[in-house]
Amino acid sequence: MPHAPHPLDADAVRAWCALALDALGGAREEIDAINVYPVADGDTGTNLYLTVESAARAVDAVFDAHATTGPGSRPGLAEAVRAMAHGALIGARGNSGTILAQLLRGMAEVLAATAATGAQEAGDDATLLRRALRRAVESAYEGVARPVEGTVLSVATAAAEAAEVTPGDGPAVARAAHEGALTALAATPCQLEVLGRAGVVDAGGKGLVEVLGALAAALAGGPGAARPTAAPARGAHDWLAGGCPAEAGGPDVPAGDGPAFEVIYLLEADDAAVARLRARLDALGESLVVVGGDGLWNVHVHVDDAGAAVEAGIDAGRPYRVRITHFGAAATERTRVHEPVQRAVVAVVPGEGLAALCAEAGATVVRVRPGEPPASGELVQAVRRANAREVVLLPNDADLRHTAAAAAEQARAEGVRVALIPTRSPVQGIAALAVHESARRFDEDVVAMTSAAGATRHAELVVAERQSWTMAGVCQAGDVLGLIDGDVAVIGAELAATAETVLDRMLAAGGEMVTLVLGADVPEAVADRLQRHVRGGHLAVDTVVYRGGQHAARLIIGVE
CATH class of the missing domain: 3.40.50.510 (Phosphotransferase system, mannose-type IIA component)
Known part of the structure; x- marks a missing residue:
């Protein structure tokens, strides 16, 4: 029985994320296996999966937040697509994941602006989707320092062009975008010689095809729409066996002999600082992608000097969530x-x-x-x-x-x-x-x-960030909270004294062993004081101390 088409709304965005995550989960190993460009490190499928998982989690969080405000409360399209784009941005992994995040951000710009102004009319999902796909491609090319054809960018362009010339409703346009992407994907080995030599299609483009198939399925009302209605596009080996089109045959871009490190970080910076950062990183390395906006950016670059890439981010603003991957070590671990x-x-x-x-x-x-x-x-x-x-x-x-x-x-x-x-x-x-x-x-x-x-009861000592109600009363910002088995049981002004109270409450129910795990900035003197406290009041209880190095909890306590 065919599914009823679904309007382009917040529920469709949530379904899109869920279907895309499922599709990438199923295709992850295949995409990893064909990953030869820009670096043959076999992780494109995994990176795309993690990027979409972050987007899906952000959309789910928006729905969950509305659910707490009352029955029937749901986010609008603008809120859902902004959450999707933001989640993808902060969770983007690798070169292809970062580009996908920018594609989603470009679509969100159009969808959110239209929804926020109330300009979207019933039945006009097709026009809106065409504009969103066009903007997605424009923003992706803006984010990539040196675009290369035969990659995910070519597949995204073909999807947008197919959507432009396809009449019909939103599901028809989404299906056309998916089918256009499939055809473009099969042509990538003729556009990029490194793909042709390996006999594979572009891994990032393959991932985008899965994402667009999920969009078609979401708007058609079910996963069955993820399959194209046109004849399947020829695979890479079919194209190569039959010869590339005369106009094809792109540059031989070498893979595997480039810079030693991949550097990724989120960056809080203004537009002017990011423009300077682009120029600086472009001179340092390759595969530069800087995406985002409104003060938050995701920076991705391949370099030999990872420290210099991070230093450039520090000069531009505030980099955080810094990830540095050594390609040689990663490839060795994967192939061993x-x-x-x-x-x-x-x-x-x-x-x-x-x-x-x-x-x-x-x-x-x-x-x-x-x-x-x-x-x-x-x-x-x-x-x-x-x-x-x-x-x-x-x-x-x-x-x-x-x-x-x-x-x-x-x-x-x-x-x-x-x-x-x-x-x-x-x-x-x-x-x-x-x-x-x-x-x-x-x-x-x-x-x-x-x-x-x-058999191990647990407690944490954390510092309150703001005034709030707790099970132990009202706390103020800066108070030390003692959480026993996840619930606030003690509010204090000082770490060691509050921890002593927590220990007494926990040991009142018995115990033979106390484990103390010290946070990153907690001095050893706190552990010494707590050990003396346990020995003084609970003679049969042993204490062991570990330097945990965690940041959120100043102290973690276990009682066995």
Whole structure:
């Protein structure tokens, strides 16, 4: 039974994100495998997936926020597309992910402006979509310092051109864009010789085809529209076997012998500073893409001097979420052949000290950066990196429950046996790792680790950022909050004294071992004072101290 067409509204944007994420999840390995340009580092599919996952998460957050204001409250189109574009911008990974973020931003500019002014008329989704796709291409070319044809840019251009000449409603225009992108994708090996030699189409363009197919499906009202109605476009090998069109045969752009590092960061800066930054980075390296606007930018460049690229960002404004990847090391790790081990543990941790502690215990570690929770794709990558037939996943954060569950489900679909232990704190993860024995049967090991984690009560000491109501009363900005098992139980003025109160409350219910994990800037004197406090009031209780290095929680406490 055919699906009813869906109007171009906030629900369609949410469905688009979800369908695109699903499509990229299914195509990720194939896209990674054909990634030969601009660097053959085999991660384009993964980068695109993580970029769209960030966009989808931002759109879901807008819907969730409206749900708390009352039944029936929903975001408008403008709010949804802005969230999508912002999420993609802050979560963009790699060269293709950064360009995709700019394509989405260009579309959002048109869709949000039209929706905000009320200029969109019923049945005029087709015109709006044509304008949005045209603007997407313009903005993408603006963001790329040295555009190369035969890449995702060519595929995006063909999609917009096909939309321009197609009559009909919104779903028809979206379907035409998808089919135009498919045809352009098959021609990319004739436009870029490095693709032709490898016998593959452009990896970023392949990812964009999946995203546009998801758009067509969302507007048609169901995933069935993701398939084109026209005859399938010829694949790369078909084009090469039949000969490239006379006008094709683009430049031989070498791949794999370029700069050593990929540098990506978010940047808060004004337009004038970004213009200077573009010129400076263009002289330093290649594959330069600077996207964004309104004071927030995503900067991507390949360079030999990673420090100079970051320094340029510091001179321009405030760079953060800096990621530096060494291409040689990344490629070596991806191509090295390992015999899978039987069992591994993947642990998510928020600080350098905790990461070192878990790694020393044999875990594959996912490090949480301040203010940047990991996406499910990062956890899946860690499971793959562990290269084991059986994996125990420790999220160590209550807020990562759904993310970890999604990662576990995807890893299971890839044939890995995964057990998710819902650890809510790093101290529960430490307790689980302490009893882990890979020689046991998998189920027995999981039960033992789950039991150890569940027997560990946890607390955190954090500093309040603003005045607010809590279960312990009203707190003021700067107060120290003691959270026991996730709920505010104590409000104090000073870290050590508040921690003593928290410890007394936790130990009142019994305990044999106290674990103290110190935050990044907490002096050892605090740990010494708390150890004396435990010895003075609880003689049978042992205390162990770790320098965790985490930023959000000044102190993490575990009681077993």
